Amino acid sequence: MKTYIKHNPWQIIEDTFRPEHNEFSESIFAIGNGRMGQRANFEEDFSGKSLQGSYLAGIYYPDKTRVGWWKNGYPEYFAKVINSVDWIGLHILVNGQVLDLAKAKVTAFERRLDMQQGMLYRSFVVEMPDGAQIKVEASRMYHLFASETASLQYRIAALSDDITLTVTSRLNAEVTNRDSNYDEKFWESVGQGRDEDGIFVAARTKKTGFEVYAMLETSIKTATATYGVQDTIISSGCMAEVYSVNLAKSQTCSIEKRVAIVTSQNHAVAQLKEVAYAHLRAFRGLDFDQLKEKQAAAWQTVWAESDIEISGDVAAQQAIRYNIFQLNQTYTGEDERLNIGPKGFTGEKYGGVTYWDTEAYCIPFYLATQSPKIARNLLIYRHQQLDKAIENAAKLGFDKGAALYPMVTINGEECHNEWEITFEEIHRNGAIAFAIYNYVRYTGDEDYIWSHGLEVLVAISRFWAQRVNWSAERGQYVMLGVTGPNEYENNVNNNWYTNRIASWCLEYTLECLKKLAQPKSDNLSALKVKLAIGAEEQQKWQHIIDNMYYPFDAQRNVYLQQDGFLDKELIPVAQLDSSQRPINQHWSWDRILRSCYIKQADVLQGFYFLEDQFDRDTLSRHYEFYEPLTVHESSLSPCVHAILAAKLNKAEKAYEFYLRTSRLDLDDYNNDTEDGLHITSMAGTWMTIVEGFAGMRIKAGKLYLNPMLPKEWDGYKFRVLFRGSTLLIAVHADGYTIENISDTAAHIQTATETFILSGLSKKQVPQVR
Numbered sequence: 001m002k003t004y005i006k007h008n009p010w011q012i013i014e015d016t017f018r019p020e021h022n023e024f025s026e027s028i029f030a031i032g033n034g035r036m037g038q039r040a041n042f043e044e045d046f047s048g049k050s051l052q053g054s055y056l057a058g059i060y061y062p063d064k065t066r067v068g069w070w071k072n073g074y075p076e077y078f079a080k081v082i083n084s085v086d087w088i089g090l091h092i093l094v095n096g097q098v099l100d101l102a103k104a105k106v107t108a109f110e111r112r113l114d115m116q117q118g119m120l121y122r123s124f125v126v127e128m129p130d131g132a133q134i135k136v137e138a139s140r141m142y143h144l145f146a147s148e149t150a151s152l153q154y155r156i157a158a159l160s161d162d163i164t165l166t167v168t169s170r171l172n173a174e175v176t177n178r179d180s181n182y183d184e185k186f187w188e189s190v191g192q193g194r195d196e197d198g199i200f201v202a203a204r205t206k207k208t209g210f211e212v213y214a215m216l217e218t219s220i221k222t223a224t225a226t227y228g229v230q231d232t233i234i235s236s237g238c239m240a241e242v243y244s245v246n247l248a249k250s251q252t253c254s255i256e257k258r259v260a261i262v263t264s265q266n267h268a269v270a271q272l273k274e275v276a277y278a279h280l281r282a283f284r285g286l287d288f289d290q291l292k293e294k295q296a297a298a299w300q301t302v303w304a305e306s307d308i309e310i311s312g313d314v315a316a317q318q319a320i321r322y323n324i325f326q327l328n329q330t331y332t333g334e335d336e337r338l339n340i341g342p343k344g345f346t347g348e349k350y351g352g353v354t355y356w357d358t359e360a361y362c363i364p365f366y367l368a369t370q371s372p373k374i375a376r377n378l379l380i381y382r383h384q385q386l387d388k389a390i391e392n393a394a395k396l397g398f399d400k401g402a403a404l405y406p407m408v409t410i411n412g413e414e415c416h417n418e419w420e421i422t423f424e425e426i427h428r429n430g431a432i433a434f435a436i437y438n439y440v441r442y443t444g445d446e447d448y449i450w451s452h453g454l455e456v457l458v459a460i461s462r463f464w465a466q467r468v469n470w471s472a473e474r475g476q477y478v479m480l481g482v483t484g485p486n487e488y489e490n491n492v493n494n495n496w497y498t499n500r501i502a503s504w505c506l507e508y509t510l511e512c513l514k515k516l517a518q519p520k521s522d523n524l525s526a527l528k529v530k531l532a533i534g535a536e537e538q539q540k541w542q543h544i545i546d547n548m549y550y551p552f553d554a555q556r557n558v559y560l561q562q563d564g565f566l567d568k569e570l571i572p573v574a575q576l577d578s579s580q581r582p583i584n585q586h587w588s589w590d591r592i593l594r595s596c597y598i599k600q601a602d603v604l605q606g607f608y609f610l611e612d613q614f615d616r617d618t619l620s621r622h623y624e625f626y627e628p629l630t631v632h633e634s635s636l637s638p639c640v641h642a643i644l645a646a647k648l649n650k651a652e653k654a655y656e657f658y659l660r661t662s663r664l665d666l667d668d669y670n671n672d673t674e675d676g677l678h679i680t681s682m683a684g685t686w687m688t689i690v691e692g693f694a695g696m697r698i699k700a701g702k703l704y705l706n707p708m709l710p711k712e713w714d715g716y717k718f719r720v721l722f723r724g725s726t727l728l729i730a731v732h733a734d735g736y737t738i739e740n741i742s743d744t745a746a747h748i749q750t751a752t753e754t755f756i757l758s759g760l761s762k763k764q765v766p767q768v769r
Helices: 019-028 269-281 288-306 314-330 359-369 372-384 385-394 428-443 446-467 496-518 519-531 535-546 589-594 603-609 616-630 638-647 649-661 679-693
Strands: 011-014 034-040 054-056 060-064 077-081 090-094 105-113 119-127 134-141 147-160 165-174 187-195 198-205 211-221 231-235 236-246 254-264 308-311 469-471 476-478 697-699 703-704 715-722 723-733 735-738 746-749 754-756 760-766
Touching: 011 019, 011 090, 011 147, 019 589, 034 134, 054 187, 105 372, 105 746, 119 715, 134 616, 147 589, 165 198, 165 211, 165 254, 187 231, 187 236, 198 236, 211 269, 211 385, 236 254, 236 314, 254 269, 288 314, 288 715, 308 314, 314 649, 359 372, 359 428, 359 679, 359 715, 372 385, 372 446, 428 446, 446 496, 446 519, 469 649, 496 519, 496 535, 496 603, 519 616, 603 616, 603 638, 616 638, 638 649, 638 679, 679 715
Parallel strands: 703 746
Antiparallel strands: 011 105, 034 054, 060 077, 090 165, 105 119, 119 134, 134 147, 147 254, 165 236, 187 198, 198 211, 211 254, 231 236, 308 715, 469 476, 697 703, 715 723, 723 735, 735 760, 746 754
């Protein structure tokens, strides 16, 4: 763990230069705006540890799969989120010496992320080799109010003597990815130059043919003068402008860079220059402080919709805001072609931009904090890729319209290349189906089922019906050779969660088909024809539901994670030597697979999704059996356990898991944050408070609440949108209030009563759990 981030309710602060942890800090302080983003790389040259990363949403490269043994069905490529145009670069000479914090003497340093206003700040004081001392103050923002633009200000003050500065402002498309499988460059230059509007570079991705055009304006001034370009350096894919400044002691030089980065994903290639120029022209009358004001106003709107306030616990408050901040700057929902990458704009690892994480963890956050259209767009994203999911299944031998959605994808094609994940972790289909159910349950928007959802459900159900097989020995259906959510088990038979979610998918699809068969659905005749599903197929599905096998231990009265689980040596995690944790960084894969240890919620994932099907005692038995064997080495693990612990009134355990999920990256629990943040698991932090501590559920079309208050907190409050109403829930020691701050009445249920809360009214509930 790393605990040097200072606790502050609205700021993320690093107050000492730690070059050995710079890549970790680059991840932590990353910023973006939903369309593009960047790790917190330094503007000036830095020869120390650094992972350079600027990313554009939806722009990818199909890096050829690299495996030792090619197996039939493997995807041909792994879609990479690729490093793109570096616009922040400043090569600075101070009296002819390169400004590089790895080589200069750093006497003061601070890096600060202002989450309230969406700004990244950095300041430092250095002594150069010749003894000259300077102070630098840098500010950077990715404009939330204009998502194809960004800007920075870089101020240099001479502290000790008069100095001479040579500043080279770069715009560079000659960038590489550290994780390229064959050390291949993913970009080819298609042009660069300068005109009266500034400098520009244009580049095209190899194979996928995305074109990117970046236009940069640089200005340099002091209190008494504005400096012009002295020289221009041109090379393939890179442009640079050179400035010279004589700076007197105590004088400050201010450098500003404004960039527009536009792509052929959003504009015609012929229009890219015109669009970029228009973006920059729109800012011509605004100084940097005015741009900051626009940024603050845009973020104020976001926080008004999604903030959670915690009283009495600064670490917890900082953590939830950090998670919400990163979610909102990764995905804004304005483009249904985009999704929520597991690293967002913070790193290269994992590749792809879509995992089952979106449906399992992110949908609830966007449902409750944004317009229903945002969550709907995430579902439509999958519907748009249904044909590819059917194609993916066909590659594995499935037919008749069966669909297997990819484990990892950008364009709908599978691009993950590990056998046990690509071919075995098929439970992902269940999360996609559950997200449709969850959306309809929350919004009441049944029209989505008929316009998009049922096609997906039927295709997924057809996959499950073909993936199971009848066991003559058991007289039941079984599912062989799978990997459940616990990826520390591979190629197992009858993973309980996979069997159960498959059966549930069939149940829900049949339920929807019954509604489709009702007379009032005559206007959906075209859909009925398109689905082409007859009585015999539906009867087969029902037979699978009625005869699915679930491994069970009668002695413990618990479902088993998979066949043979009790053959393992069941040693609780608490008995492991701490020096062996995390086990994925200390043990061989063979040892992990033979162990009983669970990476993340597996059986308990099913109890979270399908909680209405299990009573409290059943949940408690399974929690007490599986949680002590869980190492929580997936970022997705702590939130589910926190929610279930809260349901069982295990307040201390729920709070422990809350801190782990909320500060997973801030404190680097799993020693892997330097690769990038765990964006999708951040939605789980929100779930931990709202679904865990506040007990929020949707029951029979009503918003249900049953809050508890962690003893570490004085209170907390949050805002949710529910079926047209906006509700502010405030929890304190002697009860909680529900305030309807909209005009639309809301149907509410608590542990003791059901009522309608009219618009612009408030109700006090006199107790918490």
